[in-house]
Amino acid sequence: MDATVNCGTKVVALSWNSPDGTYSYTVSAERGDQSVSLYTNTTTALFSELICGQNYSLRVTPHNQHCAGNYNAYASVLTWPCLPTGVVASQACQSNSVKVTWQPSNGSEHYSASVKTETGISEVCTTENSTCSVHAVTCGQNYSVSVTASNKQCNVTSSQTTNVQSVPCSPTNVSVFLDCPNNSAVVSWSASRGAVQYSVTAISSHINDSCQTSGLTCGLSLACGSIYTVQVVAMDDNCSSIPSSPVAFSSGPCPPGNVSAQMTCLSNNMTVSWDAIRDADHFLVSLTSLNGTIKLCNTTTTACSISNVTCGETFTIQVTSVRGNCFSQPHQTSSIQTAPCQPKGVNGYLDCVSNSAWISWDSALGASNYTVSAVGSGISTTNCTSITDTRCEVKDLACGVSFSFTVTAANSWCDSQPSASYSLETAPCLLSAITAFAHCHNSSILVVWDLKGSGGTSAYIATAEASDHTFLTCNSTSNSCYLSGAKCDLQYTIIVAASSNRCSSLRSPPYKISMEPCPPKNVTVDASCETHSAVISWTYSPVAEFYQVVATAVDGHKHIYNTSSTSFSLTELHCDEQYTVSVTASHENCSSKASQNVTLSTGPCQPNNVSVSYNCSSRSALLTWIPSKNSENYFGTVQAGSGDNIYCHNTNPTCTIDNLKCGVSYNFSVQASDGTCNSSLSDLVQFGGAPCPPDGLKVRVLPMEMEVQLLHFSWTHVTCGDIEYLLTLTGSLQGDDRSNLFQLSSYWSSTNLFEIPLPCSSSYTAMLQSRNSAGTSGMSAPLNGTTAPCPPTGIVFSGNSSLAKVSWNRTVFATTYTVYDNSVKPMVQLCNTTTLSCSLFNLISNNLVITASNAAGESQAASVPNVVLQRRRRDLGAQLSKDGEFIKY
Numbered sequence: 001m002d003a004t005v006n007c008g009t010k011v012v013a014l015s016w017n018s019p020d021g022t023y024s025y026t027v028s029a030e031r032g033d034q035s036v037s038l039y040t041n042t043t044t045a046l047f048s049e050l051i052c053g054q055n056y057s058l059r060v061t062p063h064n065q066h067c068a069g070n071y072n073a074y075a076s077v078l079t080w081p082c083l084p085t086g087v088v089a090s091q092a093c094q095s096n097s098v099k100v101t102w103q104p105s106n107g108s109e110h111y112s113a114s115v116k117t118e119t120g121i122s123e124v125c126t127t128e129n130s131t132c133s134v135h136a137v138t139c140g141q142n143y144s145v146s147v148t149a150s151n152k153q154c155n156v157t158s159s160q161t162t163n164v165q166s167v168p169c170s171p172t173n174v175s176v177f178l179d180c181p182n183n184s185a186v187v188s189w190s191a192s193r194g195a196v197q198y199s200v201t202a203i204s205s206h207i208n209d210s211c212q213t214s215g216l217t218c219g220l221s222l223a224c225g226s227i228y229t230v231q232v233v234a235m236d237d238n239c240s241s242i243p244s245s246p247v248a249f250s251s252g253p254c255p256p257g258n259v260s261a262q263m264t265c266l267s268n269n270m271t272v273s274w275d276a277i278r279d280a281d282h283f284l285v286s287l288t289s290l291n292g293t294i295k296l297c298n299t300t301t302t303a304c305s306i307s308n309v310t311c312g313e314t315f316t317i318q319v320t321s322v323r324g325n326c327f328s329q330p331h332q333t334s335s336i337q338t339a340p341c342q343p344k345g346v347n348g349y350l351d352c353v354s355n356s357a358w359i360s361w362d363s364a365l366g367a368s369n370y371t372v373s374a375v376g377s378g379i380s381t382t383n384c385t386s387i388t389d390t391r392c393e394v395k396d397l398a399c400g401v402s403f404s405f406t407v408t409a410a411n412s413w414c415d416s417q418p419s420a421s422y423s424l425e426t427a428p429c430l431l432s433a434i435t436a437f438a439h440c441h442n443s444s445i446l447v448v449w450d451l452k453g454s455g456g457t458s459a460y461i462a463t464a465e466a467s468d469h470t471f472l473t474c475n476s477t478s479n480s481c482y483l484s485g486a487k488c489d490l491q492y493t494i495i496v497a498a499s500s501n502r503c504s505s506l507r508s509p510p511y512k513i514s515m516e517p518c519p520p521k522n523v524t525v526d527a528s529c530e531t532h533s534a535v536i537s538w539t540y541s542p543v544a545e546f547y548q549v550v551a552t553a554v555d556g557h558k559h560i561y562n563t564s565s566t567s568f569s570l571t572e573l574h575c576d577e578q579y580t581v582s583v584t585a586s587h588e589n590c591s592s593k594a595s596q597n598v599t600l601s602t603g604p605c606q607p608n609n610v611s612v613s614y615n616c617s618s619r620s621a622l623l624t625w626i627p628s629k630n631s632e633n634y635f636g637t638v639q640a641g642s643g644d645n646i647y648c649h650n651t652n653p654t655c656t657i658d659n660l661k662c663g664v665s666y667n668f669s670v671q672a673s674d675g676t677c678n679s680s681l682s683d684l685v686q687f688g689g690a691p692c693p694p695d696g697l698k699v700r701v702l703p704m705e706m707e708v709q710l711l712h713f714s715w716t717h718v719t720c721g722d723i724e725y726l727l728t729l730t731g732s733l734q735g736d737d738r739s740n741l742f743q744l745s746s747y748w749s750s751t752n753l754f755e756i757p758l759p760c761s762s763s764y765t766a767m768l769q770s771r772n773s774a775g776t777s778g779m780s781a782p783l784n785g786t787t788a789p790c791p792p793t794g795i796v797f798s799g800n801s802s803l804a805k806v807s808w809n810r811t812v813f814a815t816t817y818t819v820y821d822n823s824v825k826p827m828v829q830l831c832n833t834t835t836l837s838c839s840l841f842n843l844i845s846n847n848l849v850i851t852a853s854n855a856a857g858e859s860q861a862a863s864v865p866n867v868v869l870q871r872r873r874r875d876l877g878a879q880l881s882k883d884g885e886f887i888k889y
């Protein structure tokens with residue numbers, strides 16, 4: 001018997017040999033408890049309803065016309081594999097492969113996974129398991145994936161097809177375009193199959209950079225002077241490609257650092273130096289002047305010398321690093337000046353009175369100042385300097401000497417070559433020395449000279465040239481004369497000549513003298529209110545050697561200071577005071593007249609005796625202080641611990657500050673103002689928002705025990721932060737107002753009740769205080785009271801059960817007394833009275849007690865002694881009188 005499987009039609013065919021006498025056959029295919037049967041009269045059977053992936057037992061039973069044969073033929077067959085299901089394909093990014101998984105199918109002996117491109121390229125992997133990887137797939141392709149299950153009979157391919165993308169292809173044609181001045185680069189590449197975006201990484205030994213883009217170019221920021229390696233990676237949503245081939249390139253060179261320049265003034269050579277930052281092939285140096293001239297230097301070193309630069313130029317220096325075809329940003333220094341040009345056009349004339357020379361010249365390019373040098377035969381060099389002008393006075397030249405004058409220009413870097421010289425000869429001096437005396441505050445100068453060597457000349461003229469180039473003259477035939485009209489603050493140069501020709505040979509050497517200083521002008525006061533000081537300043541006097549500042553207060557306080565400058569700081573001035581200030585200038589033995597007075601008002605004094613009273617109910621504070629003399633306004637400041645300030649303002653020495661918080665500690669200060677100056681702050685006064693005394697103090701008394709009564713005090717809670725209370729009791733014990741005085745205090749507690757025990761017959765006054773972190777309140781309104789009385793004493797019983805009298809002594813603070821029958825519970829009241837005795841009738845118990853009471857309660861009971869219940873015969877005729885005494889009848 002032979003069984004075959006038709007994989008395409010899913011049919012199992014069975015054939016067998018026919019035994020003799022067989023008429024028909026019963027054919028069955030069995031699997032477990034399931035069976036499929038056929039009836040045929042041929043020797044073949046076809047089963048089309050069998051299940052995939054199952055082993056079936058096949059049996060053929062022959063039949064003749066009468067009965068079934070006892071011979072059965074057997075065979076077994078494995079049907080075709082079931083279709084694979086649950087096919088899933090995924091990228092294996094690192095290995096550039098596709099991983100395929102599926103659910104195992106019945107009847108399968110092995111599986112083949114196939115990945116196929118749209119162009120028909122197919123790759124296969126085979127396995128006996130339910131997972132398989134197809135390696136070396138082409139990058140950047142879309143693949144369809146199917147799984148084929150196989151056994152010895154059939155191959156079955158899954159009906160489910162899965163699509164998967166392979167790893168993107170690595171980018172190619174990577175190139176770099178440098179932007180040297182900005183130290184950046186643009187990287188470009190060709191598109192990669194399967195790429196969604198790209199990642200660019202540039203690595204150097206100094207700093208790295210990266211960028212991502214969905215395009216084909218990406219910009220990078222670079223560190224100057226670095227060698228970079230750049231690679232591009234293509235990415236899809238899950239995987240990255242292998243990096244592209246690395247491309248190495250150099251970034252632009254770094255700008256030079258520490259560029260400096262030095263001038264060699266004599267040769268007008270300039271040297272520029274700098275520091276190289278990282279690598280550079282060479283450096284370019286440019287000098288740009290104001291007229292646009294550019295000088296270039298190309299060097300591989302870090303210094304450059306430029307010779308014979310033009311005088312009087314101002315150059316801006318730039319140094320640029322070069323690397324390959326890349327130029328760095330130039331490093332620009334501040335301007336540098338070459339040496340000034342040599343002054344030209346030197347000229348001059350002689351001032352015969354002062355024996356000084358006035359030298360002038362033409363302005364020189366590049367000069368910021370000039371120096372004039374005068375050299376005479378055997379005479380040391382004399383100089384003068386001019387800052388902006390092109391003329392200068394060379395003073396105090398010797399008589400009768402030929403001087404050679406040269407002018408040198410200078411700037412902050414160099415001096416020029418001296419100008420061509422100019423010669424002048426000073427006038428001879430044949431008269432002996434002269435002397436002059438200034439008459440202070442008289443506007444005159446006495447000039448005296450020696451007539452020796454005058455050759456009998458009988459007429460002389462004295463000439464004085466002032467520092468403002470005005471002249472005074474006087475004539476005399478003797479050896480002295482007065483120069484009138486001399487002015488303060490001027491220095492005079494005086495000569496005496498034998499004629500009106502000041503440059504004649506018969507003249508004296510010059511003599512210098514100064515008049516007294518003028519009264520200082522423009523005296524100003526700059527007062528400092530906070531420090532009670534002031535800076536006094538005035539106009540400079542050209543002849544003053546020192547100045548005296550006098551400040552006199554209305555209260556007689558006086559300051560006198562000497563100074564050589566034109567300002568002075570007055571310190572330790574009295575506050576709340578007005579000063580009159582004047583300045584006097586002095587020279588040699590002369591002093592100027594005092595300047596015009598200026599008035600200086602010092603700031604108000606610091607407010608004193610600042611006190612604070614706090615109104616706990618309105619949560620406000622009243623500040624008071626002693627007023628300052630010249631104050632117009634006052635400002636109160638309250639500062640809490642949080643730093644917040646509260647202010648108040650008043651023209652009177654009181655100030656109310658509202659909205660204070662209960663339980664907060666405050667610092668109070670006051671500042672006075674006169675409208676111009678504010679005083680310093682007063683000393684701080686620390687005061688807290690203490691609570692008010694508690695209200696509603698009341699007492700509840702408990703019954704007397706052991707002649708002690710417990711008093712239960714309570715009150716209304718004060719709302720003011722974290723409050724504590726203290727209860728104080730003062731009074732006397734058992735009615736003694738002198739010897740048994742007491743004072744009791746509770747401990748501080750946050751509860752609003754206290755219980756305090758007191759002996760019977762005691763009086764007390766209760767008062768409360770509250771406190772918080774800011775302070776303690778005053779005492780509350782007093783609560784006066786007494787405890788219940790002590791038990792009565794001195795109890796006497798008289799009479800018998802029919803008619804009796806009980807008496808006792810007075811108990812302190814008792815208002816009523818009560819007699820009880822104590823033989824029953826509760827006790828039965830027999831008598832209640834405000835007096836000290838009580839009459840009783842028909843007593844049936846000898847257990848009698850008596851108590852004393854008042855508003856605070858009832859005392860403990862005291863027993864009545866010697867109670868008699870049986871009536872005596874001799875007392876039968878007795879009766880009580882109205883006052884309670886027994887009488888006979």
